[in-house]
Amino acid sequence: MSTAERDDGTTGRDGAVPPSRIALGCAGIGNLYRPVGDEAALAAVDAAWEAGVRAFDTAPHYGLGLSERRLGEALRTRSRQEYTVSTKVGRLLEPVPGGGDGDDLANGFAVPATHRRVWDFSAEGVRKSLAASLDRLGLDRVDTVLLHDPDDHAEQALREAYPALERLRAEGVVGSIGIGMNQSALPARFLRETDIDVVLLAGRYTLLDQDGLDELLPEAAARGRTVVVGGVFNSGLLTSPEAGATYDYAPAPDSLLDRARRLASVTEAHGVPLRAAALRFPFGHPAVDRVLSGARSAEEVRDTVELLRLPLPDALWDDLRARGLLAPGVPVPTASPAGKRP
Numbered sequence: 001m002s003t004a005e006r007d008d009g010t011t012g013r014d015g016a017v018p019p020s021r022i023a024l025g026c027a028g029i030g031n032l033y034r035p036v037g038d039e040a041a042l043a044a045v046d047a048a049w050e051a052g053v054r055a056f057d058t059a060p061h062y063g064l065g066l067s068e069r070r071l072g073e074a075l076r077t078r079s080r081q082e083y084t085v086s087t088k089v090g091r092l093l094e095p096v097p098g099g100g101d102g103d104d105l106a107n108g109f110a111v112p113a114t115h116r117r118v119w120d121f122s123a124e125g126v127r128k129s130l131a132a133s134l135d136r137l138g139l140d141r142v143d144t145v146l147l148h149d150p151d152d153h154a155e156q157a158l159r160e161a162y163p164a165l166e167r168l169r170a171e172g173v174v175g176s177i178g179i180g181m182n183q184s185a186l187p188a189r190f191l192r193e194t195d196i197d198v199v200l201l202a203g204r205y206t207l208l209d210q211d212g213l214d215e216l217l218p219e220a221a222a223r224g225r226t227v228v229v230g231g232v233f234n235s236g237l238l239t240s241p242e243a244g245a246t247y248d249y250a251p252a253p254d255s256l257l258d259r260a261r262r263l264a265s266v267t268e269a270h271g272v273p274l275r276a277a278a279l280r281f282p283f284g285h286p287a288v289d290r291v292l293s294g295a296r297s298a299e300e301v302r303d304t305v306e307l308l309r310l311p312l313p314d315a316l317w318d319d320l321r322a323r324g325l326l327a328p329g330v331p332v333p334t335a336s337p338a339g340k341r342p
Contacts, residue, residue: 023055028296030063045074047298072137088148123164203231230292
């Protein structure tokens with residue numbers, strides 16, 4: 001979906017954001033870092049649905065297929081016309097002979113290591129990966145397919161995987177195609193050199209890191225392409241900027257920890273939790289269609305929805321700029337005039 005096709009505004013009165021502008025990231029229900037029971041995983045998806053969330057993002061990588069299986073089960077009784085699902089290609093899951101030993105925590109997931117991931121951005125790999133995903137999801141189609149982290153496979157992804165996705169889109173097997181990464185340079189290249197529809201940009205357009213603003217976001221806006229922003233909390237630092245907090249899945253450097261604390265002091269002076277400001281910040285850019293927010297429980301989903309409803313005064317962003325915590329040219333969400341809430 002291009003930015004021109006959105007059916008609601010960026011923000012409502014006092015900067016509130018409707019839940020329809022959030023996509024549920026499903027790595028958590030794939031046992032990211034710690035186990036999540038089947039009932040808790042189902043409850044998380046149910047809570048998102050009840051709140052009005054209708055976009056769901058998953059991948060084979062998440063729990064060696066567990067996320068896709070759980071998401072498919074949670075959506076099985078829902079009308080297929082009422083929701084969208086995105087999944088990813090680039091990692092094939094191959095069974096480990098004998099069922100494997102130990103767990104998959106080295107890759108971040110608390111699941112048995114029954115399979116191994118094999119990088120494959122060939123055309124055949126794309127089709128094989130998507131077929132396996134559809135089987136796990138219990139669907140005959142997905143709405144969006146993303147090339148997943150082709151950092152070290154850029155040329156193959158461009159020459160082989162992308163044309164395969166383009167054919168699948170032309171055949172109607174998928175609705176839209178794109179790329180999902182934790183960097184902005186390669187997705188910007190894909191915007192320039194291909195006809196992708198969407199970029200999932202993780203961690204590179206946040207209160208702490210606006211790298212995506214240099215090239216990717218202006219390119220997407222100029223071409224009418226959609227950007228979904230993930231990793232808005234920078235893997236935890238913008239959730240709780242305390243000693244031991246992580247940034248990009250590693251211990252946060254002291255300089256970033258100090259900056260996050262200064263951000264928190266400003267937002268809290270305006271009565272706004274840092275998490276709320278971090279979640280809402282990306283909506284200031286016109287190319288951003290949705291923010292991807294992960295959850296592993298119904299409580300976490302409800303917390304996200306509450307953060308969306310909190311009023312954010314324009315003065316908060318002005319104060320961040322005045323203190324040198326946001327550059328003057330960085331766009332921010334602003335409240336719509338009274339009565340114009342989407």
